[in-house]
Amino acid sequence: MVESRGKRVPNFTQNQLQKITTDIFEAGGVPSDEAEIIGELLVASNLAGHDSHGVIRIPQYIGLIDSGLIQPGAPMHTERESTSHALLNGNWGFGHVIAQKAMSLAIEKAKSSTISAISVYNCNHIGRIGSYPLMAAEAGMVGITMVNAGGTALYVAPFGGSDGRLATNPLAIATPTRNGHPILLDITSSVVAQGKIRVAFNRGEPVPLGWLINSEGEPTQDPRDLMESPQGALLPLGGIAGHKGYALGLMIDILGGALSGAGCSGSGNTRLQNGVLMIVLDIANFTAxxxxxxxxxxxxxxxxxxxxxxxxxEILAPGEIEARQTERRQREGIPIDDETWRQIQETAMEVGLSELKF
Structure with a gap:
């Protein structure tokens, strides 16, 4: 049985964790339909084993609402549009909600135009980006999503550099398969997502060598070297071939930030956002x-x-680990570490929920 207060917390069911998440965001002023979307997407990340983009983000997002940086319920505006593309202004609404709507629009446009492209700015953090191309794969199409951080969150050192100059700038591509389990590439252009460091920090665990450098540019396993000051940096994807991850990150910065107008790293922007590019290809218009x-x-x-x-x-296809983890956690439950649970409870109290019911 799950104890909501005072004791070590065992695994949660998917429904329990979604209810907790939805209740907190509704109490924090988020419209119920948006709170449900956010709850579904955060918990889906936990189910897939990507705890760095799951409910650990609840305190962060409530803090952004409190500071006015997230505007729950804000309408999304279409600023430019053709039959195959659109430029969307998210008006600083919830990133998950904006991104889900953007991918739905991309899918609809691809049905009539074969290929579609949607670019988004003034959009808060959209979470695990793999969630969105999966929508296209489930519709029998190829989905591509990439984002930058609009010139903020400079956690990643360029190849040969010693301080953060780029964001983690992730890329996700999903294709459908006959068996219903899409092939999903979901990677950062850094060796690991910043959220993975956040998870290790909360758990009080070291990280593997090759993930981080400290503020002196030296290899470190201490997550505090990124989470506290003086701040070190994440390394680009690729290890000794890190020039490849660096180049990938630079191109995603351009396609996510310059194309949308969100801004690129080094622009001087201080308000965290995701500059988003989504592309969908309708397979049936290319081949049976x-x-x-x-x-x-x-x-x-x-x-x-x-x-x-x-x-x-064994050899695994991209996305196969996440599919298996989802099945396992749906069966056995979702583990939440003590520190993350403490932060979630504290956040619930801040929005007026004296006790979480699930």
Whole structure:
């Protein structure tokens, strides 16, 4: 049985955690329909094992509402539009809500135009970006999402640099498959997401070598070197080939920030936002879906047939770990560490919920 106060918290069910999240945001002034979307997407991140983008964000988002940086219920405006594209002004509403609407629009436009592109600015943090191309994959299309941080959240050192100059600038691509489990690439252009450091910080755990450098540019395993001052930096994806992750991050900064007008790293912006680019391709207008699935199934079977290297039991397709983790956590429950739970309870008290009911 889950104890909401005073004792170590065991695993939550999906429904319990969604209710907790929705209740807190509704109490914090978020319209109920938006609170439900946010609850679903945050908990979906926890289900997939991406705790860095799950309910650990509740205190952060409530703090942004309190400071006026998130405007719950703000209307999204279309500033430029054609049959295949749109530029959207999110008016500083909830990023998850804006991004879900933007991807829905991209899917609808791709149905008539084959390819669509949606760019968004004045949009708060949209969470785990893999959630949005999955919407396209579930509609039988290819979905692509990339975001920058509008010139803020400069956590990532450029290749050869010693301080943060870029955001983590993630990229996600999803394609449908015949078996219903999409192939999903969901990566940051840094070696790891900043939220992973936040999780380790809350748990009081070290991080692997190769993730961080301290403020002197030296390798470190202490998450405090990023979460506290003087601040170090995340390293770009790629290790000794980090120039590749750095180049990827730079291009995402341009496509997410310059194209939308949200701004790029170094712009001097101080208000956190995601500059978003979403692209959708309607597969059926290129090739028959059955033919596409045959190619994809053959490719996956081909790579999985590789003899495993020492220390590995099998070859996995991108997104397969998350799909298995989702099934496992739906069955066994979602673990929340003590410090994150303490922060969630504290946030609930701040918005007037003396006791969480679930």
């Amino acid at each position: 879906l059955d033919d596409f699935y045959e190619h994809v199934d053959g490719l996956v079977a081909h790579v999985k047939a590789s003899p495993t290297a020492p220390g590995f039991d």
